[in-house]
Structure formats: structure tokens, C-alpha cells
Amino acid sequence: MSTLRFRCSVLLVAALSLTAQEKEYKPKEEKLPGDPVAQPIAYSHKTHVAMGMKCANCHTMPGDGFAATFPKETMCMGCHATVKKESAEIQKLAAFAAKKEPVPWARVYKNPDIVWFNHSVHVKVAKTECAECHGDVGKRDILFQEKSLSMQTCMACHAKHEAPNGCDVCHASQ
Ligand code: HEC
Ligand code: HEC
Ligand code: HEC
Ligand code: HEC
Numbered sequence: 408m409s410t411l412r413f414r415c416s417v418l419l420v421a422a423l424s425l426t427a428q429e430k431e432y433k434p435k436e437e438k439l440p441g442d443p444v445a446q447p448i449a450y451s452h453k454t455h456v457a458m459g460m461k462c463a464n465c466h467t468m469p470g471d472g473f474a475a476t477f478p479k480e481t482m483c484m485g486c487h488a489t490v491k492k493e494s495a496e497i498q499k500l501a502a503f504a505a506k507k508e509p510v511p512w513a514r515v516y517k518n519p520d521i522v523w524f525n526h527s528v529h530v531k532v533a534k535t536e537c538a539e540c541h542g543d544v545g546k547r548d549i550l551f552q553e554k555s556l557s558m559q560t561c562m563a564c565h566a567k568h569e570a571p572n573g574c575d576v577c578h579a580s581q
């Protein structure tokens with residue numbers, strides 16, 4: 408009898424601490440689809456992907472593969488030193504390249520710092536298509552948030568693929 412009562416109170420404590428954790432998490436507000444994100448240069452994915460350029464040509468995921476990364480301006484200038492060099496947009500690009508400064512692209516998808524996310528694991532190990540998390544980027548002139556990146560979305564896909572879902576998997580620093 409006393410063992411039973413003991414077990415019940417352990418369960419109760421576990422249940423209470425779970426509710427406490429759930430209360431700490433306020434679901435992030437996401438507007439889907441999001442508004443078009445204004446960029447410093449009118450770069451179009453649609454134009455460049457239609458020419459046959461691949462996502463991985465520009466988003467190389469170097470090193471540990473955490474970031475997809477943005478292409479270097481010298482890479483763009485490989486074509487634009489000659490292609491459309493009279494265009495005002497290309498002149499902005501050329502000015503950044505000449506100063507050896509990265510174009511300050513505005514971010515479309517961004518996790519808070521407490522989240523641990525690695526592109527390589529998802530793209531190369533789990534074989535997830537870019538489109539599953541970013542939508543049909545290759546058809547867009549200007550990007551906007553198309554897919555949810557909320558904690559529930561991450562966890563639902565992990566559950567579906569039997570990937571780990573403990574808090575410390577995505578919040579390793581907690
Ligand atoms: C499982 C979901 C998922 C997949 C698959 C995915 N991404 Fe991402 N992507 C994210 C998340 C989450 C962020 C925000 C990361 C952050 O803020 O740390 C992001 C950010 C980015 C960024 C900007 C920041 C950075 O990481 O350098 C680029 C560019 C990007 N993704 C491109 C791609 C491309 C290209 C592919 C396919 C090769 C791809 N992503 C596949 C979820 C994904
Ligand atoms: C493989 C060659 C190539 C690379 C690399 C390339 N572009 Fe282009 N880009 C083109 C071509 C070709 C066009 C013209 C397409 C058209 O108008 O039909 C173009 C068009 C553009 C335009 C529109 C110019 C205008 O005024 O019409 C911008 C802006 C642009 N590119 C930016 C970039 C940026 C930024 C990068 C690097 C991230 C880049 N490009 C990389 C070939 C390239
Ligand atoms: C010619 C180079 C180039 C190619 C090819 C390219 N991208 Fe990009 N990508 C860029 C540049 C430059 C930006 C920043 C400007 C913008 O957001 O439009 C960007 C931004 C992004 C972002 C937004 C990142 C963020 O969170 O701010 C995503 C997602 C993305 N690319 C995915 C893709 C996918 C998926 C493909 C293939 C279908 C692809 N890209 C092909 C150059 C490229
Ligand atoms: C499209 C489905 C999908 C989505 C969406 C997704 N993941 Fe994953 N994730 C996976 C799969 C599958 C694995 C297991 C990969 C493997 O086999 O190791 C994984 C593994 C991970 C890992 C463990 C990686 C490691 O370093 O061992 C982390 C951390 C992670 N995901 C974080 C996230 C975060 C954060 C988000 C949301 C921003 C997210 N994931 C969204 C499918 C997804």
C-alpha cells in the first residue's frame with residue numbers, strides 16, 4: 408500500500424514537472440506564408456535555378472555542416488564581371504565584391520540561439536529535400552517564409568521518422 412502511494416507521488420511529481428516545462432514554452436508566432444523579405448540586391452532564385460544552377464553550388468555546407476551558408480561575392484562575379492555588368496543591381500553587387508564585403512542578405516529562416524540545428528545531418532544523413540523545410544525556392548523571384556520552423560514542426564517530423572526528441576537533442580546547451 409505504502410509502495411503504491413510512493414509510486415503515485417513519483418508519477419505526480421513527474422507529471423507536474425512536465426506541465427511546468429510546457430508552460431515555459433510559448434509557441435512562436437509564425438505567419439505562413441510570410442511577407443516577401445526585401446533584400447539589398449534583387450537576386451532571383453528563379454532566374455538562376457532555371458539556368459541549371461544547383462542549390463549546392465551556392466549553399467555549400469562547409470566543415471561541420473551546421474550552416475548552409477551564402478555564396479561568396481567572387482563566385483557571383485565569376486559571371487557578373489561580364490554578364491549584365493551595366494545593370495544597377497549588378498553594380499551594387501560589384502561594389503560589395505570590390506570592397507571584399509559580404510552582401511548583408513536579410514534572413515528568411517532563423518532559429519533562436521538556444522536551438523541546435525545542423526544542415527548536413529538533415530540533408531546528407533536523413534536525405535531531406537531542401538523544399539521540405541524551405542518550399543519551392545527555385546520557383547521564387549523573392550523569398551518569404553513558406554514552411555514552419557516551430558518546435559512542434561521539428562518534433563512532429565522527428566516523431567514521424569523515429570529521430571530522437573529529448574529536449575537536449577535540440578537544446579544541447581540547456
Ligand atoms: C530539416 C529542415 C531543413 C532542411 C531539409 C534544409 N534546411 Fe535550410 N534551414 C533550416 C533551418 C531550421 C534554418 C535556420 C537555421 C538557423 O537559424 O540556425 C535554415 C537556414 C538556411 C539558410 C540560411 C542560414 C544558413 O544556414 O546558412 C540557407 C541558405 C538554407 N537554410 C538553405 C538550405 C538548402 C539549400 C537546403 C537543401 C540543400 C536546406 N536549407 C535544407 C532548415 C532546413
Ligand atoms: C553561372 C553564371 C551566374 C552566376 C554564378 C550568377 N549569376 Fe546572376 N545572372 C546570370 C545571368 C545569365 C543573368 C541574366 C538572366 C536574364 O536576365 O535573363 C543573371 C541575372 C542576375 C541579376 C539581375 C540583373 C538585372 O538587372 O537584370 C542579379 C541581381 C543577379 N544575377 C545577381 C547574382 C548574384 C547575387 C549572384 C551570386 C549569388 C549571381 N547572380 C550569380 C548569371 C549568373
Ligand atoms: C546562384 C547562387 C544560388 C543558388 C543556385 C541558390 N541560392 Fe539560395 N540563396 C542565394 C542568395 C544570394 C541568397 C540570399 C538572398 C535571398 O534570400 O534571396 C539565398 C537565400 C536562400 C535561402 C534563404 C536563407 C535565409 O534563411 O535567409 C534559402 C532557404 C535558399 N537560398 C535555398 C536555396 C535552395 C533550396 C536552392 C536550390 C533550389 C538555392 N537556394 C539555390 C544564392 C543561391
Ligand atoms: C523533414 C523532417 C525533419 C524536420 C522538419 C526536422 N528534422 Fe531534425 N532530424 C530529422 C531526422 C530524420 C533526423 C535523424 C538523422 C539521423 O539519422 O541521424 C534528425 C536529427 C536531428 C538532430 C540530431 C542531429 C545530430 O547532430 O545527431 C537534431 C539536433 C535535429 N534533428 C534538430 C532539428 C531541429 C531544431 C528542427 C526544426 C528547426 C528539425 N530538426 C527539423 C528529421 C527532421
Ligand code: HEC
Pocket residue numbers: 428429431432433434435518519521522556557558559561562565571572573574575576577578
Ligand atoms: C526537434 C527539436 C526540438 C526538440 C526535441 C525540443 N525543442 Fe524546444 N525548440 C525547438 C525550436 C526549433 C525552438 C524555436 C522555435 C519555437 O519557439 O517554436 C524551440 C524553442 C523552445 C523554447 C522557447 C525558447 C525561447 O526562445 O523562448 C523552450 C522553452 C523550449 N524550446 C523548451 C523545450 C523543452 C522543455 C523540450 C523537451 C520537452 C524541447 N524544447 C524539445 C526545437 C526543439
